Amino acid sequence: MARENFNDLQVFVIVARERSFTRAAAQLGVSQSALSHTVRGLEERLGVRLLTRTTRSVSMTEAGERLYESVAPRLEEIEAELAAVAEYRDHPAGTIRITTSEHVANRIVWPRLAAVLPRYPDLKVELTVDYGMADIVAQRYDIGIRLGDRVAQDMIAVPISGPQRMAIVASPGYFQRHTAPQVPADLAAHDCIGLRLPTHGGLMVWDLHKDGQNVNVRVDGQWTFNSSVAIHRAALAGAGLAYLLEDMVLEDVAAGRLQRVMLDWCDVFAGFHAYYPSRRQSSSALRVVIEALRA
Template sequence: MALETFNDVLAFVQVVRAGSFTRAAALVGVSPSALSHAVRGLENRLGVRLLTRTTRSIATTEAGERLFNSVAPRFEEIDAEVAAVAGLCDKPVGTIRITAAEHAATSVLWPKLSAVMRDYPDINVEITIDYTMADIVSQRFDAGVRVGDQVAKDMIAVRITPDLRMAVVGAPAYFATRPQPRSPLELAQHDCIRLRLPTHGGFLPWDLGKNGQEAKYPVSGQWVFNNSSSIVRAALAGYGLAYVPEDMVLDDIDAGRLVRVLDDWCSPYPGYHLYYPSRRQSSGALAVIVEALRYRA
């Protein structure tokens, strides 16, 4: 295969994986027009259309689907072998791309990795904040972070935290005019600061229970955010109750800036796990990341 055709096939695979020329261009560091030109060149040489393009989306044709399913796994194999060879050198090298929700990124990935990355100057770490349960294979991530019961069974999973708990908190100023809730049913009488989930456009339900009886409680309120740090900020300002990972607010609780309620209704849930496809385990750079993050009780 001529080098030009090989590069154009790779460009085609990247576009299909990303779902658009714009997203693929951002991932590989070229312009969308360059990728479009490469794919059109491939179509011209093959004499068949591979993609159906609209102003907002792309879709593979029957020929494009066949080509993608045939060659995409082979590019994955090439990547894995290159990573394996790179891992044979004295110093691990390469870029490790990780997808994680905001809380995992700020409370686990940053503190643990920043403590060791100076010892590995040839390893680059790219962390993408994402709540959408990204397909790490199709979106070209090396690893992802999710709570234990959300990790796909075909992935290698490594625990990186103990079990976690949520906390329901409000500012003293808020409780100056509202009684503290004694059960989750009383949340209907409160302003609750909500988290919108991009996965399906809905809100995170408040999962509360005790004595083995768990239930998801819908709540309402004036403020909605798509990240937990903004929710904490609004709670500190007295705008309502927040439902967030407890480690985000322990200092504020100790300092009296927030008051914890419904504590006995917040049960532990599985901690975070780093997960990755089995073919990535030969990467020396990923091995460094895994060991730095691994939870040791």
């Protein structure tokens, strides 16, 4: 195949994956009109329409879906092999894209990688804060980080923290106005600060355990955020009860800025794991980042 046709296939795959000429153009650093012209030329040479375009969206035709499913994995394999060839370089280089939550980014990823990156000036890290369960393959991340060791099929999971535990906390001022809850049913009478999950749009359920009982509490309150850092700030301000990772609040509890309740209902569970596709060739850059996170 002529080189320009190979490049056209790459453009088609990116537009189809992003379902947007705008996002694809931003990713490739070219104009939307140039991408549109490239895809149209590919369609003309093949004699079939690959994409259906409207003013608001881009979708694949049946022929486009077949071509995408056939070509996209092969292009990924080529990219992986090119990354493997880069192993012959003298030092790790390239960009490693990571998706994780805000707390993990601040508490684990930043301090560990900040201590390592100065040794590798050609190694770059792009860190995206996202509370959704990102498909790291589809969204082209190199590493995802989530709680627990349950990851998608064909992934390698590496533990990067010890076991974790949740904590239910509020400020002393809040407890001057409200009686501290003792059991899950008591939470219905409290202002509970909610976390909106982007994956399905619902509020995070408070998952409580004691003596073999598992209780999932759907809480309610005046404040809802999409960030645990914002929830932490609101709890310190007296806005209500917060359900946060224990290591986010231990210093505040020790200093008396927050008070902890229902400790016996908060169980220990598996900690954070970094995961990446097992079929991907492990580049020296990826290995450096994984080893730093594992520390």
